[in-house]
């Protein structure tokens with residue numbers, strides 16, 4: 001429960017900022033939205049989250065490209081079945097590659113590009129109705145922490161963007177940001193992301 005709940009959320013937070021720092025116009029766009037909704041108050045509250053549509057798309061796009069548990073939890077078939085062209089006997093261990101599905105060009109235009117806008121004009125969500133997007137899995141073994149994780153991620157990212165501007169350390173450019181992944185129970189960014197916070201008064 002601790003690993004399922006903490007590493008996944010921490011990894012998603014890091015990948016969100018990794019993607020945003022590499023795309024300054026998108027960082028500006030989400031920052032603008034957050035600051036407009038915050039409107040000078042102390043912090044972004046839970047009640048503000050439903051108004052942050054672009055932020056929601058940013059989080060979804062991060063989870064599409066960097067699902068922290070890309071192979072979900074293994075399943076075992078309880079009876080013979082057919083999936084597409086494959087006959088799968090009972091008691092077969094089945095692994096679902098959610099990352100591969102989330103970047104399949106059959107379902108996604110420019111699948112490897114970070115384009116949160118794709119979710120602004122689409123109803124595709126992670127709740128299990130759209131099988132092309134499964135960062136939280138699906139069915140009775142789907143992630144029970146989904147709603148909590150999404151709220152937590154949105155609140156963290158929103159408040160980090162509300163109170164700080166973020167820059168790369170001096171001498172480092174966007175091209176230097178390493179995107180290599182470290183495989184484990186959860187997929188993390190291999191090299192730590194180092195950003196400089198600049199407090200907004």
Ligand code: HEM
Nearest residue numbers: 004005008009069072073135136137138141142143145149
């Ligand atoms: C961004 C954050 C998170 C992501 C992307 C995520 C993703 C997942 C995925 C893909 C699974 C496997 C689902 C399947 O195979 O269908 C899972 C299982 C699970 N998650 Fe999460 N998770 C996140 C956060 C959390 C949080 C915050 C909690 C708890 C507070 C949590 C608790 C669990 C538990 C207990 C399971 C195992 C469920 C089972 O095997 O029946 N997760 N999660």
